[in-house]
Amino acid sequence: xxxxxQMEGPVTLSEEAFLTINCTYTATGYPSxxxxxxxxxxxxQLLLKATKADxxxxxxxxxxxxxxETTSFHLEKGSVQVSDSAVYFCALSLNTGGFKTIFGAGTxxxxxx
Amino acid sequence: xxxxxxxxxxxxxxxxxxxxxxxxxxxxxxxLFWYQQALGQGPEFLxxxxxxxxxxxxxxxxxxxxxxxxEGSVSTLKIQRTQQEDSAVYLCASSLGxxxxxxxxxxxxxxxxxxxxxx
Numbered sequence: 001x002x003x004x005x006q007m008e009g010p011v012t013l014s015e016e017a018f019l020t021i022n023c024t025y026t027a028t029g030y031p032s033x034x035x036x037x038x039x040x041x042x043x044x045q046l047l048l049k050a051t052k053a054d055x056x057x058x059x060x061x062x063x064x065x066x067x068x069e070t071t072s073f074h075l076e077k078g079s080v081q082v083s084d085s086a087v088y089f090c091a092l093s094l095n096t097g098g099f100k101t102i103f104g105a106g107t108x109x110x111x112x113x
Numbered sequence: 114x115x116x117x118x119x120x121x122x123x124x125x126x127x128x129x130x131x132x133x134x135x136x137x138x139x140x141x142x143x144x145l146f147w148y149q150q151a152l153g154q155g156p157e158f159l160x161x162x163x164x165x166x167x168x169x170x171x172x173x174x175x176x177x178x179x180x181x182x183x184e185g186s187v188s189t190l191k192i193q194r195t196q197q198e199d200s201a202v203y204l205c206a207s208s209l210g211x212x213x214x215x216x217x218x219x220x221x222x223x224x225x226x227x228x229x230x231x232x
Binding site: 004034036041042043044045046049089091099100101102103104105106 | 116117144146153154155156157158161168169171172204206212215220221222223224225226
């Protein structure tokens, strides 16, 4: 079935380090791909999205490129800040199969000053 | 309101008790979703409303789970005869769009959730 797999956390980085969180997916159709972020004590927020192959989603210095050939949507940021500490969820949504979005298990990021 | 509001934030229920969880979506948002998030996991879809119509309830885990949105705004998720495996965070999300275009074009706005603990 359709699924999302993302790297296990926690990921601990020092401020200004480079971030990569890996995400791969399995889908029977042609999905749209998303990254959501959950800051402590808050609800999930849409961080970025890409709706077709080779699209790059970007927001707040984060980027992810939709790679159909490798079924991946890795999240990257060139220089993380303490305020980026949160849980990051990769997700997909299909234009067939109803109305749901399928989420990965989440990756917790800690950024140390 | 400015965001999606859920109440209560925390609920402790004795096994066998009925509970009702409330979601107040962003005004004007057509689509409303309920998700269940177990500890250390991503959210899992429960049900979807477009206005007052429940168009997809395929994710509800059993007939003990029931959701309604009678006037197309506030929604209630009811769990009857709660069991320990029902312990989770229940998330509500709303969106301006409808159906697949919702996720593609707008994404969701999530509430902070209700943490249900069944003892």
